[in-house]
Amino acid sequence: MSNVRLRFAPSPTGYLHVGGARTALFNWLLARKLKGTFVLRIEDTDVQRSTQESVDAILQGMTWLGLNWDEGPFYQTDYFPLYKEKVQELLAQGKAYKCYCSAEELEAKREKAMQEGGKPKYDGTCRDLPPQENDGRPYVVRFRTPLEGTTLWNDAIKGKISFENNELDDLIIQRTDGTPTYNFVVVIDDINMKMTMVIRGDDHVNNTPRQILLYEAFGAPIPTFAHVPMILGSDKARLSKRHGATSVMAYRDMGYLPEALVNYLVRLGWSHGDDEIFSIDELIEKFSIENVGRSPSVFNTEKLLWLNAHYIKTGDPVRLAELVTPFLKERGVDPAGGPDLVPVVKTLQERAKTMLELADGAVFYYQDGFAYDEKGAAKNFTPETPALLEALIAKLEALPALTMDSVEAVFKEICEEKGIKLGGIGPAVRLALSGTTASPGIFDMIVVFGLAETKKRLARAIATIRG
Numbered sequence: 222m223s224n225v226r227l228r229f230a231p232s233p234t235g236y237l238h239v240g241g242a243r244t245a246l247f248n249w250l251l252a253r254k255l256k257g258t259f260v261l262r263i264e265d266t267d268v269q270r271s272t273q274e275s276v277d278a279i280l281q282g283m284t285w286l287g288l289n290w291d292e293g294p295f296y297q298t299d300y301f302p303l304y305k306e307k308v309q310e311l312l313a314q315g316k317a318y319k320c321y322c323s324a325e326e327l328e329a330k331r332e333k334a335m336q337e338g339g340k341p342k343y344d345g346t347c348r349d350l351p352p353q354e355n356d357g358r359p360y361v362v363r364f365r366t367p368l369e370g371t372t373l374w375n376d377a378i379k380g381k382i383s384f385e386n387n388e389l390d391d392l393i394i395q396r397t398d399g400t401p402t403y404n405f406v407v408v409i410d411d412i413n414m415k416m417t418m419v420i421r422g423d424d425h426v427n428n429t430p431r432q433i434l435l436y437e438a439f440g441a442p443i444p445t446f447a448h449v450p451m452i453l454g455s456d457k458a459r460l461s462k463r464h465g466a467t468s469v470m471a472y473r474d475m476g477y478l479p480e481a482l483v484n485y486l487v488r489l490g491w492s493h494g495d496d497e498i499f500s501i502d503e504l505i506e507k508f509s510i511e512n513v514g515r516s517p518s519v520f521n522t523e524k525l526l527w528l529n530a531h532y533i534k535t536g537d538p539v540r541l542a543e544l545v546t547p548f549l550k551e552r553g554v555d556p557a558g559g560p561d562l563v564p565v566v567k568t569l570q571e572r573a574k575t576m577l578e579l580a581d582g583a584v585f586y587y588q589d590g591f592a593y594d595e596k597g598a599a600k601n602f603t604p605e606t607p608a609l610l611e612a613l614i615a616k617l618e619a620l621p622a623l624t625m626d627s628v629e630a631v632f633k634e635i636c637e638e639k640g641i642k643l644g645g646i647g648p649a650v651r652l653a654l655s656g657t658t659a660s661p662g663i664f665d666m667i668v669v670f671g672l673a674e675t676k677k678r679l680a681r682a683i684a685t686i687r688g
Contacts, residue, residue, distance in 0.1 A: 225257025226417050229283075229290075230407070232264045233275035236468035237282030239460060239520065240422060240452050243486040247449060248420050249288045250487070250508040260414055261293035266406055268298070282469035286479050287501065295414070297406055304401040307409050307439070308362050308394055316438045317394060319360040320347040342390040362395035364405075364435065372430040377447035377510045379423070384430040392431050404428050408435040416444045420510065423448040447510050450517045452489055460520050476548065476575030478536070481529040489518040498531060530574040538566040541579065548580035549587070559587035564669045568661035582661075586669065591656040593685070601648040601658075607683040609639065609646045610653065614676050623672060628664045653682030 229245040231237065237245075252259035261283070265271040280294065311317035320343075322330070331341040348365065366389045373383035394405035401409075407428075411419065426448050436443045454464035461467065472482050484499055491513045493499075499507070533541065542562040549556055556562040565586050566579065573579040585591060593602070616631040617623065636643060647663055654666045654675070667675050 223256050224415075224417065225252065225255040226260065226415055227252045227257060227420065228260040228262050228411070228414065228416055229288075230262040230264050230410075230421075231279050232267060232270075233272060233279060234267060234270040235275055236278040236470065238467045239469065239486065240467075241279075242282060242286060242288075242469045242482075243452065243489055244421055244449060245283060245288050246286070246483060246486055247447075247491075247508075247510065247513070250504055251418070251420065251510060252291075253505045254508055257417075258291045259289075260295070260416075261290035262295045262297070262410060262414070263293075264297050264403070264407070266297045266401065266403060268400075278468075278470065285473055286469065286483055292414075295410075297410065300406070300410070300413075301401070303413070304406050304409055305395075305399070308401065308405070311364065311394070311438060312362065314438075315365070317362050317364050318348060318350070318391075319353065320363045320391075320393075321350075321353070321358050321360045322346055323359075340388065342388075345391060348391065359397040361393045361397055363391040364394050364431075364438070366391050366431075366434060372433050374429065374433060374443070374446055376426075377418075377420075377445055378450075378513050379426075379448055379515055382426065382429070386430075386434075389430060389434075392435075394435075404431050405435065408432050408439075411444060412436065412439060412441040418445045418447065418510075420447040420449060423450050447513070449513060450490060450515060453517045453519050455519060455521070457519065464520065476577035476579070477525070477529050478532045478544070478576070481525065481532045484532075485525045485528050489520065490514050498528070526574050533570050533573050533576070533579065536570060538563045538570065541566045541570060541576075545576050545579050545583065548576055549583060552580060552584055554580075554584055554587045556583075556587060560669050560671070560674070568665040568669060585655045585657065585660070593652055593682075594657050597648065597652050597658040601652055602682065602686045603649075604686075606646075606649045607686050609635065609641075610649065610679045610683050612639075613646070613650065614679055617667070617672060617675065623668050623675075625664050625668060628667050632664075649682070650679070654678050 227248040229241075229248050231241050231245075249259050251257070263276055263279070265276070276294075283290070308317065312319070327343070330344050330346075334341050334344070343363070347363070367386045370386045371383050372386055372389075373381060376382050392404055393402055395401050429446055429448075433443055452460045454460050456464075469482065473479070480501070483501070483504075487499070487504055487508070488497065491508065493507045493512065542556075542565075545566065546556060546562070556565075562583070565583050569579050569582040573582055612635055613631065616634060617628070620627050620631065632643060632646070635646060639645070648658065650663050651660055651666075652658065654660070654663070654670065660666065670678070
């Protein structure tokens with residue numbers, strides 16, 4: 222193993238959304254490519270908003286996508302004693318100070334600064350106070366940001382970025398209740414867990430200079446930063462619930478395959494020539510953070526659907542049969558009570574775009590007594606149909622085995638004997654077997670049903686026509 226260490230560090234205040242999943246994927250791919258370590262850390266310091274339900278949803282989403290982690294999940298709430306110790310370390314070194322300004326005072330300072338055309342940043346009132354006796358007054362702890370100089374880094378995606386230190390606030394690193402703040406704990410964790418690279422959304426760019434100054438204050442090596450542009454909806458606004466599903470598990474419930482979503486997410490912002498379809502092994506081999514674009518990506522549901530259809534069409538029917546079973550059960554269908562589901566899937570996977578379509582398409586195989594499509598029946602169930610279906614039953618019964626070739630030969634014989642084309646019998650058989658005018662191939666269905674079920678369905682159609 223190399224000493225490359227990357228992490229995905231979601232906050233458990235909601236589900237694993239598409240943007241978070243893509244960040245996790247980029248980190249995971251690079252860790253796998255460089256034979257490094259991928260760490261999962263749950264950033265649950267926001268105790269009010271963090272829930273176990275969200276933690277479970279994040280872990281479930283990661284597992285479904287196949288993004289296995291090497292270490293973790295670590296929970297920030299387990300490290301509160303360490304954070305407290307590190308705050309004290311900075312206070313002792315004079316790199317942080319206690320600030321006694323009340324919320325009202327801070328608001329007044331902000332308003333005054335704004336009126337004078339300045340930035341609404343803390344004015345440093347308590348920065349140079351001599352150490353105070355602990356007299357019970359509430360205080361926050363602020364980091365002493367350098368007043369001069371520039372903080373810069375070479376972002377692996379965005380290139381050189383710099384901030385003037387005098388533009389930055391004296392960051393609060395511990396609140397009045399003694400809990401540490403996000404920007405502080407992230408740095409402690411990344412130092413503690415020896416992170417060598419941080420890939421995250423570009424909404425964190427403004428946090429980075431503050432965090433770099435904290436690394437320097439602790440004398441710790443600074444990781445490489447890579448800030449990934451955000452994902453937009455089709456209207457070019459930031460991707461949100463109104464653009465449809467944003468949670469990863471919602472895509473599973475809508476009938477998407479994890480490999481389709483992974484393939485789609487990696488292509489949101491990263492490209493490799495004109496290639497569109499990648500296996501996981503190909504992604505690990507070809508992925509590089511330098512090839513991630515600098516501009517936001519637009520989420521295109523049609524493209525995702527196209528990829529999903531590709532993965533269903535080329536998928537292993539045994540696996541697809543397992544995956545479609547819960548969707549069938551939602552439709553009141555128990556596949557154990559009918560033909561083997563694997564051959565059923567084979568007849569449907571060519572045309573299904575989602576697992577929901579696959580499930581809908583399979584229902585007729587397991588249902589007796591369905592209604593016939595009215596228009597189809599009016600057109601194809603004619604007075605001549607019963608005799609044709611009876612001839613078909615007789616010929617099928619005479620076959621030593623039902624195969625695609627033997628069934629096709631039977632249809633040819635009937636067409637020759639009766640002087641008709643396949644269109645003179647095929648649509649009626651399709652309707653008799655499936656109840657619809659659009660179904661898998663007629664020969665496929667007969668082979669999947671077997672002789673007994675095929676005869677039963679044909680006989681029911683004959684009885685219906687004769688009334």
